[in-house]
Structure formats: C-alpha cells, structure tokens
Amino acid sequence: MLLNGIHIENTYAEAFDMKATRLIVTADTPAWARHAGMAATGFATSVIACGCEAGIERELTPEETPDGRPGVSLLFFATGRSVLGKQVETRLGQCILTCPGTACFSGVPRGSKEDLIPMGQKLRYFGDGQQMSKLVGGRRYWRIPVMDGEFLCEESSWSVPAVGGGNLLILADARMAALEAAEAAADAMRTVPNVVLPFPGGVVRSGSKVGAKYKGMPASTNDAYCPTLRGLPRSRLPAEVESVLEIVIDGLTAADVAAATTAGLKCLIERGRGSGVWGVTAGNYGGKLGRHHFHLHELLP
Amino acid sequence: MSDAYTLLRGGRVCDPAGAADGTALHGPPRDLYLKDGHIAATPPEGARIGEVVDLDGRIVMAGAIDIHSHIGGGKVNLARLLLPEEHREHGSGPDGLRRSGSGLFTPSSFVTGYRYAEMGYTAAFEPAMLPSNARHTHLELADVPIIDKGCYAVLGNDDFLLERLAAGATQSEVNDYVAWILHATQAVGVKVVNPGGISAFKFNQRRLDLDEAHPHYGITPRRILTTLATALSDLGVPHPLHVHCNNLGIPGNESVTRDTITALDGLPAHLTHLQFHSYGTEGDRRFSSAAAEIAESVNRSPNISVDVGQIIFGQTITASADIMSQFRNSGLASPRKWVCTDIECDGGCGLVPFRYRDKAFVNALQWAIGLELFLLIEDPWRVYLTTDHPNGGPFTSYPHLIRLLMDRSFRNEQLARINPDVAAHSRLGSIDREYTLEEIAIMTRAGPARVLGLRDRGHLRPGAVADVVVYDDLPDREAMFAAPALVFKNGRLVARNGQLTATGWGDTIVVRPEFDSAIERRLKPWFEDHQTVRLGNFRIADGEILDHGRGGLSIVPTLTASDSCF
C-alpha cells in the first residue's frame, strides 16, 4: 500500500503479555521530579538484559499529584510480577529515595495481594527504626527520615496486565532522514496515554531477531533490515533504503499500543515521501511468540 | 431447730468413707435422713418426716470437695482485671435468685459459688493466700455463696521465715510462727510455693534446685521444705504441707519432684498440680512424660498425697505465686499481656493468660501426662481431681475430666484427635484403667476430706454435714456430673438438674493449733519495721469472718497422738 508516497507493508507487529505498574514521583520542582524519573527509568530499554522496560509516561501538574507538587508518572514493564517487584524496589531505592525532595506514590488502583509490588514496604528499613507509617484514606504511606527532610513513599503498588513489544520500523533513504522521521514519530506517539517508548529517545537502531549462529545468544542483529547487507538474499530492504530505525512501544493495554502505532503512522504519512521516508513496516516472529498482533493496515489513521 | 426429718428415699448410696456398706452401690437402695443440716441416724418410729424425696435408685454421694482451686484473693482479682474482655463477653444479670456476675475461667465471686453448687461441689479451697493478702482473700471468699471454703497460707518465701532460718531458728520457733500465721490469717493449711525460689527470683535467680543455696539467705529449698513439713506435723495440723515443687513447668523437673518426695523422708505432704512437675527431657524435643516414674514414686510413698492439675484445652489464665516460672512463661502469654508482681515482700504473683492447644505437642503431652498420673497412681485416696483452676482449665471442666477417667473409649477418641506425636510419646493409649464411681467418689469427696481433716464432710454417716448430691446414673458421665439431679447444702436443696434453686452462705474452714504466743515478741518489731500494717491490725478477727451471721467458722480439730495418720 502506498500512502502519501510511503510504502506501508501489509504486516504486523507482534507483542507480548507483560506486567506493568505506574509510579508517581513528585518533587519540589518539575526538574527534580524529572531527574528522579529519568534515573529510575534509565537502563531499562529491553527485558533481555535490563530486567525491565520503563519510561516516563508524562509530566504531572501539582493539581494531578497526591501531595500537590509537580511530578512525573513512570511506567515499568517486566515479564512477571516478581521480577517487576525486584526492579521497582532497586530503582526506587537507588534513584528516587536518593533524589532531593522526592516522594513516590502508586499510580494504579489498589489491586489484589498476588499483584503486590512492594515499595515503602521494603524501603522502610532504610529508616533504621525511625521510619513511621501513616494510613491516609485507606492507603499506607511510609515516612523515612533522610538528610533533606522526609522521604514519603506509599507502602506498595500493584502490577497490572500490560502489552510490550509493539513496534514500527521506519525505512528511509538516508540516516538523517530516518532519524528525523523517528524523532517526529516518537514525539507524536508519546502524547498517547498509558504507553512508553523504552529506548533512548524512544528509538532503537539495533533491531534484533530471535537466535544467533553463536551458542548462548538469545537474539542477534536483525540482518534482514541491515542496509550494509542489502545485497544478500535474506535482505528485506529495497535498494534505495539506506537506514532503518525502530520504535518500540510498551503499553498498559493492546488498545493503548494500537493507539500509539496509529499516532506514529499518522505522523509519518503526513510528513510524506518528501521527508525521505521510503516506507514503514513492523517486526514479528511469524506470529508464534506473541499473543498480540498489530496489523499496520488495520491501524492506519 | 426443727424436729422434722427430710427423707431421701431409695437412693443408691456411694459413700466410700461411710460405714462398712460403702459399696452399697451394688446393694439394695438405702434411705438417707437429713435433720438440722446434718445427716441423721434412722429416726425412731413415729418421728415427723417433713419432706420425702423419692430418689428411685439414683446415685447419692456426699458433696464434692475441691482441694485446690484459685477462687479468690489478690491474684485472682488481678487476673480478672487483666482480662476484662472475658468478663464483658460472659456476663449475667440478676435474676431474682442469682446476683449479677461474669467470667468464665476467672468467674466473679458469686458466679464461682453458683457454678460449684450447680456441679455438686459444696466446698472449695483457695490454695495460695499470701498472709499479707489474707484479709482481701477472706473478704472475697465471703462473697462466694453456698459453698464452704478455706485457705492455705503461703509460707516459705517470706522474709521473716527465711531470715529466722538463716539465723538458725529452732524448729519450735518455726512451729510457733506457722501456728501464729494459721491463726492470724484464718487458714486451714500451709502451702509452700517453689520453696525459696520466689524470694530467690527477687535476687535475680531464675531457677533454684532442691539443694541450691538461696543467693541471699544461704538456705536451701530442702531446708525450707522439711522445716515447714515438720512444723505442721508437730502442730498436728491435719492437712500436711501443701507443696508446689521447685522448677514448675521445666522439662526435666521430675527429678526435683522425686527428690522432694525423698527429702520429705516419710513426713506427710501433699504435692499439688503434680502434672506440671512430671516432665522429662527425652525425645527429639527434649520434652517427655515422666508420669510413670512420678506415679511409681508416689505409689511407694504412703505419706504423700497429690492433686493432678490436669490441663483442659482452650483459653484460660495461669495464676501462680511462683513468679519465677510465670516470668519465664510470660513470653507465651496469649492474649499478649501478663502481670508479674511482688506482693509486700511476702511472696510473688504472676499471671499469664494461656491457650492450651490440642494440636501443639507440648500442650497435648501435658494433657496426656495429667491423665497418666491419674491412671497410674493406684490409690484413689491419695490422688485428687483438680485442674488447678484456672491454671490447667476452669473448674467447670471437671465433669469432662471425670468422663476422661471413667470412659476409656472416650479417652482414646480424644487422644486420637490431638497432636499425633503424643500418642507415640505417651503410654496413655495403652492404659486400660477406668475409674469406678466409688473411686470418683473417693478422689472428689472422701479423699480430700480425709487429707484436710474434715471429719464431718466427704461422707454420709450420721452426724456429717448434710451436703448431699444426687446424680442420675447416665452412661455419659460428663452429662451426669455436669448437672446433678439434686444438690443439698446443709440439708437445703440448692440446685436441681444443674440449675440453682436457692442460695445461702457456707462456712470458712480453719485450723487452730496451739502455740506459744511468745513468738509475737519477735513478730511485733518485724511488723513495725518491715510490714505495711502493724501486727495487731494484721490479725483477722473471727468477727470479720462471721460478719454478723452471714459467714460461719468451722474449726478443724488438730490431730493428737491417738489419731491415725495415713
């Protein structure tokens, strides 16, 4: 299919069931909330080696936060509840507790005991007996004395079902053209609620395929889309495409991932062939690994 | 005085301490005459019979006697204060006959009297009256209706005695002191609790063996024990020393219990709540039953009588003067609150609420140990039915306990329900013995009466106080003993089918041995210097007990050389 001069391949992105949670981090200024959020969601691009995928969902105004201060909302995705809990615990302890003036709250509705993600419940021991807990409006908060005052942290959050691994591959004539298109698409996709784009700037250049010729490598470079290998039979790239970039989408529901996909497609199509984008495709594993399939032709704007 | 007789016609009388026909249970029914509150001999022809009660072959026994039951005094009151929830949940209002009251295992004074009477008990003895608490205890027991009551004064940890013993007091000085205490506190016996141990606790000792010297006074529990036992024997007090041995509840305490029996060397003594003192250290858990060894030791020592202190599963509170053991157990408190306190340097007091759980190995084995003791001690005249109320369970569980003793299949059913390891660690399942009704009558009536020196109670011979209980001969002994058909106290019907029908007041039973009042010359300055009241005020006058006719005093005669001692 050709829209506004851009090839939209008739294929689908294959995504997986994951577990996710949302944390609200507030601080005295938006900048310090952002610092905490960036650090906590840093090194969280792919579950392959980071343990979780995470990002800043959006920034929050004081009116939107529980304690009336500016904040950010963070989404964390992992393959299961317990690994998610471990990741949240270490990131909370190392990146949010440590950051001046922050407080941290759960950003999901109260869930069941099996879905519990410990927050203050584990972190409180940092208080060495001087911590205090308060139950306000049915939720428990821990107050941990720290050097700039008190770190206020909700006792726990809960994991919710989520979808990870939605993606778009942008095929462009040149590297700068691919980069500018990816930036624009990522900006558009970030406006969709309940999703994050976990890679740096939302964009990834080292798309991967399952398996490798080397033992012990679960994944290796997606050689079918590497322009330097264009001449090989397995290449999926037309001759004019010199650079490919991917945008990975994690969302709380399939609908959220679909909405983000649509937003990305809309942006790319509107920019047109003149922006140097040749076409858009998506990555899948033949449909055998992930339950969720996002067909590009069904998600066109 | 009335000249009319009450005739209880055609009952099967079970009166082991009665005349030669004590086994009349299997013989023809017999008539029993009551007159002026006493059992009367068969009246002459033409005497006026006021009332005839047809018993139709029901079983007749004397009123039961509880030899060891914490029913009044400072520590019981503290227990009530510690567990207000028990009293909130189990309250009853006045109903025209009863006064209001509350409580389940620490019942208020009125409820205590009503419940005992409804179960066919007509006397109960408060075993741990600290002399400094005597007035409180008597005031409280004065509010226990219907039943007769008596108290054992607790000695053996009081500084006066320990100091005098350390200073080398003669036996006769101790005798005079003991007798003076019996008079002054209106007691019927003397109990020694963890001899020397309670005092040693206050000097930071947490365990004291029979031959271990007290850290301050330098005297041993053995010395305290034998001196007090000798004193009571010399004074002719019928109830021998009531001994709560050292190291209650500690695994391995059976050795100190057996040493105590040996140390008494033929002196009469009563070992109380023996179950808590019969623990060995065998097995993986270092906790085992030593009931067989202890029973063997008791069987061989005719000078010793015991009560068991059986535990009953469920919530209760342990109340003891043995502050050493109570402090040790305070971590087990359930609900999680407890009290340990000194009482005027006279003794101690510890209260630890406890729930005996049938699935817990230790509790279940305690249960089995108690039953083993009952069944392995051969002479029912020397082993008495108690739960050490409320320590092992409330006195209201006696009917259940009687069924456990009388009904082997019921007992084995219960054994099968509790922690399964216990059946493997205990010989209880292999004991065939079942108590007979006569043996129950002995252990709940005749035996306690004899060991307390109550000549006119515990039997149904003419002249005895007319405390008579009539039971339906039900196959379910628990139901039978829980709700006797008729209960007479002093010849008056007070309960029918386990329901109170009348109330009244019983006597306070005391003993008054002779002594040399010169002891007061030593005591007076001691009271001036160390006690909170003066000697003159410490002594409880008869009038305080009699209370213008509401209370009564019944004096147990002291033994003389001609009396047979057992």
Add this chain to the structure above:
Amino acid sequence: MSVLSFRLKGPLPGRVDASPLLPHRLAALTVTEIAALPLRLGRGHVVVGELFDLSGGPGDTVEIEGDGRLDFVGAGQSSGTIRIAGAVGHRAGTGMSGGVLVVEGSAGLAAGAAMRGGVLTIGGDAGNELGGALPGERTGMMGGRILVRGSCGDRVGERMRRGLIAVGGDTGAYAALHMNAGSLLIGGRPGAATGHGMRNGTILFRGEIDPLPGFADCGLNQLPFLSLLDNHLSELDGVPPACRGLTGRARRWLGDRGFGGRGELLSCL
C-alpha cells in the same frame, strides 16, 4: 431509601441502652416489632414504643431524637446511617465497625471507644475518652474516623492504634494517652500531658505547647505527608475547619521517650 424516625415521647426516665437500634437489625423488622423491642432502662427493661413515637419505615437510615441519657447509641454499628437530633449519652458508637453515626449535639463519655471502622461525627462537644479504649484493653480505636466540631474531654484517643480523630476545639488532659499509632488532629488547644506514654502515631495541633519532658524537640520541618493529609481531609465531609489548611511546615517533637516511644507531636504552621 426509607428512613425510620424515633421521636421521644418525653424526657427519658433514666439511662437507656439504645444499642439495639441499629439500622441493619431494624431493617429486618416491622415497625410494630420495633415498637415492642425491649431496651435496658436502668436495671430493668422498657419497650421502644413506651419511649418513642415511630414514623417512617425501616431501612438504611435511622433518625433518633437525642437525649443525654440515651447511651450506647450506634454501639456495634456495622452499616447504614444513624442520625441523632440532639445530644447522646455515653458510649455512642462504641465498637463501631462501619456505617455513619451523626450526632448533631454533644456526646457523653467514651464516644467511639474501641471503634474499628465507620465514621462518627459529633456536632457539639464530646466527653472524656473520646475514641478511647475499653477498660483494661491493650488497644483502643483500631480504625475509622471521628470528627468533632466542638471540644472533647480527657484521654481522647487513648491506646489508639489506627484511624483518625479530628477535634475542632480544645482537648483535655492526656490526649492520645499511650497511643500506638493513628492520627489525632486538634483544632484548638491541646490540654496537659498531651501524648503521655505514646509509642507511635501523630498528634497535630496549632500554636504553642509545652510538651512533656519525654518529648525531644526536633525543630521546624517540611513534611510532605502533611500536604497529603490535608488533601485527604479536603475530600471528607464534616472535618472541623480548624483542622484544615496544613501547609506542610511543622515543629516536631518525638516521644514519649520515657516509654521508648517515637510518636510525634506536630505544631503545624
């Protein structure tokens, strides 16, 4: 939703135990049956119909005309609404576990004692032992909310373990005696020995206080938790205005250290 109203026929002749008049219990009965319910009056009993005129129908809400001798109103309440026009006697809402109890007038002793849940609102003053502990119990209030517009007596929140008490006016002596946890907001002046024996929990008030020597002065602090609490209070009905408007800045004392406690007194700005 039907409302059942109890109008007093005259002043009560003695102290009456109103604990049977709970919405969920009455909902199962007809008005005639309710009129025949016995209530404890002194040492005896009296039927509801002798004391009250009934109108309306049994349902979720009960309205009662109050009297200072009407005790145990809403004691053990677990659901529904009880609204009292006027004052109540002692032990209103004792052991309450849910529902709403609104007393428009004042309450006597031990209102909301041993409360476990629900909301108790008192328009007037409350007596001693507001939200306190039943005699001899290790724990007092274990949950729920008590909002008092006026002042209260001594030992408010004794042995409190969880929940919120907000008193618009002054509190008497020994407020939060042996408090274990929970929050006590005082809009007016705290009385003598406030926080004695407290092991944990928070007492908030305004202005000067001379705390017991067992409290360590930790100076002025910015506490984000206070903003959170203030936000929460803004969502509730009936919070005394004097308890509102916490800025997050407070002087903090920790104690009662004589009891190994680390509860806090917060003098809020």
